[in-house]
Every structure is written in structure tokens, then in C-alpha cells.
Amino acid sequence: MKILRHNRVIRFIHWVTALSIFTLIFTGFGQMPVYRRYNVDKIAGLEWSSDFLITVNIHYIAAIILVFVSFYFLAYLIGSRSTDILPRRGDFKESIQIFASMVGLAEEPENDKYLAEQRLAFAVTAGSVAILIITGLIKVYKNLPGVNLSAQAAFWTAQIHNIFTVILLISIIIHLLAFLIKDNRPLVASMFTGKIDKEYVARRHSKWLARLEKIN
Structure with missing residues (x-):
């Protein structure tokens, strides 16, 4: 038996966000002489990657999409009153307990729809995207024409933008590496189909299953 974990709205938001962020990171590095220096622009189909005008325009388009989907997600959370993905008190401690359980040093706690580390990862990702x-x-x-931003303000804006780009990139890498863990692999398919096995939910997300059964 399958249980709906992610509806179409969430799957739409997830994949549009992922695509826009990937595009932003790729074109962001493309505005530096990185791709020309390491011959990335010699790869078939990526000849444009070292062209500043092309990469900056694609960057702006991807940024507009990310801004739109971010506000759309915020509106969805408020409208649906969904708080499952939001961080909670004790998440850091619970995350340590979950990691300890993976190496046999503790029992995994009863989990809700999202694991504690998933909620913390969401906070890092959402905060990075906002900044x-x-x-x-x-x-x-x-x-913009006529705008005179001080050199110091422009410098620190660029530095903060770059720092949080790296933070976001690291969080994405960790997010992907998490699926190498066997117990996390069933979650991958749910981002495509939206559904997950009830047996898996009963074993690993008992709090969420209890709420679902109470509603039904």
C-alpha cells in the first residue's frame, strides 16, 4: 500500500527550485573566468558557458524563477498551514540521535513526516536562498542607471552573496549524499511519484502515520 508523501504542488516547487538553483550556480561560476580556464567551454553544447552576456542573462532568468517559486512556496505554507518541514525545538539533538542509530550507538527516535535533520537542512537551504x-x-x-552604491556596500554584498552560494552548494551536496544511506533511498522515488510504501512509513515515520490514521 502506498501513502501520498508529496502532492503535485510540492513536487513542482521542489523540481523548479532545484533546476533554478542549479542554473544559478552554473551561470554564476560562468561569470568568472573559470570555464574558459578549465576548458569547460570546449565541451560540446557548453561553448556559451564562458560568454558573460549569455550567462548573466540566463542567471537573471533563473533568479526570477527562483524568486517566484520561493514566494509561491511561502504562500502555499501559509495557505495550507503546513508546518511539517519547519524546524522544531530539539531537532539538533534528535539529528545526533538519528546519526548515532545508523552506526548502532542508539535507537532511532520516532519520526514525523520529515526527519529532524531534514527540517534543519531545510532551514539552512531556505535561509541561504533568502539571503x-x-x-x-x-x-x-x-x-541601475543613476544608482550610486558605495564601494564598501557593493563589496560586502558580493562577498555575502558568494559565501552563501558556497553554503547552499555544500548543503545540496550533503542532501544528495544522504541518499547513499540505504534507509533514505525510498524517499528518492517519492519526489517523482509523490508516494511511498506504508510499510516504510510505519517503520520510520510512525508519528506521521499516527496522525494520518487519526485524520482518516
Whole structure:
């Protein structure tokens, strides 16, 4: 028996966000002489990757999409009153307990729809995206005709933007590496189909299953 874990709205938000972030990171590095230096632009189909005008325009389009989907997700959370993915008190301690259980040093706690580390990872990702949007808007604003942003403000805006790009990239890598863990692999398919086996939910997400059965 399958249980719906992610509806179409969540799957749409997830994949549009993932695609826009990947595009932003790729084109962001493309605005530096990285791809020309390491011959990335010699790869078939990526000849454009070292062209500043092309990468910056694609970057802006991807940024607009990310801003849209971010506000759309926020509106969805408020409208649906969904709080499953939001961090909770004790998540850090619970995350340590979950990691300890993977090496046999503790029992895994009863989990809700999302694991504690997934909620913490969401907070890091969402916070990074928010800061990138704000600093990105400032970077666009300073390029408008008639705008004179101080050199110091422009410098620190760029530095913060770059720092949180790295933080976001690291969080994405950790997110992907987490699926190498056998117990996490069934979650991958649910991001495509939206559904997950009830047996898996009963074993690993008992709190969520209890709430579902109470509602039904």
C-alpha cells in the first residue's frame, strides 16, 4: 500500500527550485573566468558557458524563477498551514540521535513526516536562498542607471552573496549524499511519484502515520 508523501504542488516547487538553483550556480561560476580556464567551454553544447552576456542573462532568468517559486512556496505554507518541514525545538539533538542509530550507538527516535535533520537542512537551504535573493536584488539595483552604491556596500554584498552560494552548494551536496544511506533511498522515488510504501512509513515515520490514521 502506498501513502501520498508529496502532492503535485510540492513536487513542482521542489523540481523548479532545484533546476533554478542549479542554473544559478552554473551561470554564476560562468561569470568568472573559470570555464574558459578549465576548458569547460570546449565541451560540446557548453561553448556559451564562458560568454558573460549569455550567462548573466540566463542567471537573471533563473533568479526570477527562483524568486517566484520561493514566494509561491511561502504562500502555499501559509495557505495550507503546513508546518511539517519547519524546524522544531530539539531537532539538533534528535539529528545526533538519528546519526548515532545508523552506526548502532542508539535507537532511532520516532519520526514525523520529515526527519529532524531534514527540517534543519531545510532551514539552512531556505535561509541561504533568502539571503541570496536579497543580496542578488542589491547587486541588480546597484547596476541601475543613476544608482550610486558605495564601494564598501557593493563589496560586502558580493562577498555575502558568494559565501552563501558556497553554503547552499555544500548543503545540496550533503542532501544528495544522504541518499547513499540505504534507509533514505525510498524517499528518492517519492519526489517523482509523490508516494511511498506504508510499510516504510510505519517503520520510520510512525508519528506521521499516527496522525494520518487519526485524520482518516
